[in-house]
Amino acid sequence: MEIYRAVVARVEPLTATMVRVVLTGGDLSKFASTGVGDEYVRLFFPHGPDRHDLSLPVATETSWETPEGSPTAPMRTYTIRAVRPEVNEIDIDFVLHDHGVAATWAAGTRPGDPLGFNSPTGLYDPPEDVTRQILVADQTGLPAVARLLENTPDHITTRVIVEVPDQASVQPLPAHPRAKVTWAYGGNGHGPSRLADLVTAALPEDSDLTGTYVWTAGETTALRTVRKHFRKTLSLPSSRFKVVGYWSPNADSWTERWEALPADVKAELEALWEDPKDDLEDVTIAYEDRLSGLGL
Structure with missing residues (x-):
């Protein structure tokens, strides 16, 4: 485990409800990406009103700990949208809303603000024989969906379904010759999540899932039904799907x-x-x- 420190290089609005924070400098030259499209890190934020007052934990072999007498940095988990080692930059996309440590920080951050994070972990792990993948997520999963599409070989057929609050939250996704993208509206804290319904509509009980890998991410509680659908209804082996809870109401x-x-x-x-x-x-x-x- 490693703990890294970086600073904000710039902030790029993406849609009405998402913003991209580009990190640079600090320890980024030592950062080791897994290369997995949905890799995530724990972000460590300033602990008080001073945006430059960042107290980072100390890395242990498998985790981290706060030094005795030091304030504990608020921590949240986020997916890395892009890594550009040639220019020493990392992109992290934030959903904007009116509460929460991370969203509040992202809404007000400026170039030069420090941020800490740990070594990344990736979860997306399709079998070698995969010929088709299905990616279903709400808005919090958009950064991973986009990066997964970028990394997908041209021969793999890809079905993408993303639930966003409204049309203003739709953003361009990377082009792929065998990908079909569908946008659904709702959920995302603005109403009941539709993730379970979207998954069962895309993958009904009689689905032929030969060569298929399914990756789903979003509201944790809604994904309980999704996991049961994969295991109990579709009888998918665990190697054929990944369910990732990104947030909880x-x-x-x-x-x-x-x-x-x-x-x-x-x-x-x-x-x-x-x-x-x-x-x-x-x-x-x-x-x-x-x-x-x-x-x-």
Whole structure:
């Protein structure tokens, strides 16, 4: 694990609801990208009103820790849209809204503002025999969808479905000779997520999924239904799909409700992950079903 420091080079508006922050300098010359299209990092933000007052954690072998006596930097997870080592730049796209540490920072950031982040991790991992992929995401998944399209070989047929708040949030995606893109409107915190319906419409129960890989990202709670559809309805092996929860509605209250759970309930949930005998996707479904039953 490494912790990097960079500064904002410029800010580029993308749509009415997204902005691109281009990072440069600092430790970027040492940054090692995985090259995977949906690679993500933990961003460390200034901890107070001074935008230059950034207290970075110290890297450990597999994680990080805040030095004793230092303030804890607020942290959020974001996908890297692009890496340009030849000019020492990284692009990170932010969804703009009226609350939250990251969105507030992105809305007001200026060139020269510092930002920290850790080593990247990629999740997209199609089998070698893939001939078709289906990418479904809400607005938070747009940066990954765009980069995945850029990295997709020309012979792979690609179906892209993206849910954005409205037409003003649509943005150009990289061209691909065998890609079809559909935009849907709704969700994204402005109404109920349509991700589950979009997935089941694109992949009904009788779908022929030979050679297919499915990647889905967006609102975490909505994706619980998506995961069950892949495993229980379509009987997809875990190597044929990836479900990535990017955000949760009312995340702060969710954390408070989790912390309020009785100790024995927390222990029961955590025990599901200890030496699991089932496929990890099936364990995840059992875990998420239990969360849903608890109102989480």
